Amino acid sequence: MSSNNKKRELPERTAEDKRAFKQELTEVVPHLRAFARGLCGRPDMADDLVQETMLKAWAAQDRFQPGTSMRAWTFVILRNAYLTDMRRNRFRGEYDEGVAERILTAPAGQEEPIHLSDLHRALLTLPPERREALLLVGAGGFSYDEAAEICGCAVGTIKSRVGRARATLASMIEDGDIPDRSTADPSAHRAILEELDEVAAGNGQAEPTR
Amino acid sequence: MNEQKKSIGSATGEPADAEKPAKADSAKPDWADGLKQFYDSVVDEPLPDELSKLLAQLDDGDDA
Numbered sequence: 001m002s003s004n005n006k007k008r009e010l011p012e013r014t015a016e017d018k019r020a021f022k023q024e025l026t027e028v029v030p031h032l033r034a035f036a037r038g039l040c041g042r043p044d045m046a047d048d049l050v051q052e053t054m055l056k057a058w059a060a061q062d063r064f065q066p067g068t069s070m071r072a073w074t075f076v077i078l079r080n081a082y083l084t085d086m087r088r089n090r091f092r093g094e095y096d097e098g099v100a101e102r103i104l105t106a107p108a109g110q111e112e113p114i115h116l117s118d119l120h121r122a123l124l125t126l127p128p129e130r131r132e133a134l135l136l137v138g139a140g141g142f143s144y145d146e147a148a149e150i151c152g153c154a155v156g157t158i159k160s161r162v163g164r165a166r167a168t169l170a171s172m173i174e175d176g177d178i179p180d181r182s183t184a185d186p187s188a189h190r191a192i193l194e195e196l197d198e199v200a201a202g203n204g205q206a207e208p209t210r
Numbered sequence: 211m212n213e214q215k216k217s218i219g220s221a222t223g224e225p226a227d228a229e230k231p232a233k234a235d236s237a238k239p240d241w242a243d244g245l246k247q248f249y250d251s252v253v254d255e256p257l258p259d260e261l262s263k264l265l266a267q268l269d270d271g272d273d274a
Contacts, residue, residue: 026265036254051264058268065222116251138242139249
């Protein structure tokens with residue numbers, strides 16, 4: 001038995017634990033950047049989010065269980081920070097102009113490869129809960145189970161979100177109908193904000209639309 | 211559940227959409243790989259200075 005049973009939480013970490021934690025954290029930072037970049041359109045904002053996540057993760061390291069996935073654990077922190085930030089600041093997920101300039105409009109006839117920035121832009125038009133689900137599964141390579149755990153929702157919910165996100169992207173891309181920076185549309189703003197509120201309030205538990 | 215919709219375009223009674231024949235019958239559309247590429251491209255970027263610095267600062271308190 002360890003001598004630290006008085007604490008409800010895990011025992012305090014030694015310097016060695018901290019080093020191990022830091023090592024693991026360091027390894028996932030590039031992944032945090034990728035997840036954040038997918039969530040928000042602006043790289044600078046994404047990196048702010050990563051910074052915030054790193055600090056929070058460091059401060060909460062006692063709650064990390066060694067041997068579990070650091071990537072999944074930190075993604076939860078990043079996701080929560082994102083939701084909080086978005087609600088506090090209104091929707092600021094506008095697409096970065098510098099990146100937007102490099103976008104080639106997808107032609108309706110498909111021989112042309114899809115431009116990554118097109119894809120990103122299309123991704124950003126998805127409701128946040130579907131966007132994150134697709135990012136986790138389709139880009140980050142998480143299993144449905146892992147993604148469900150990260151988002152705090154049922155596996156079936158994740159599957160349906162991913163499915164809907166894919167369907168929406170597929171139709172946008174195949175029709176060459178990727179909106180340009182459409183998040184400027186005020187009604188879209190409102191819809192997204194409302195959805196964010198739901199996601200944040202319900203801890204990710206969103207009702208299946210329809 | 212129904213992730214294996216390889217043969218969307220097969221003769222299952224759906225009215226044939228003659229629009230995009232070649233596209234429809236691959237299990238994963240091109241852009242699905244694009245998502246992964248997008249993610250990986252960011253993962254492969256060098257870490258910005260501010261993040262490296264922050265990582266270095268996290269050492270505070272311990273001898274490194």
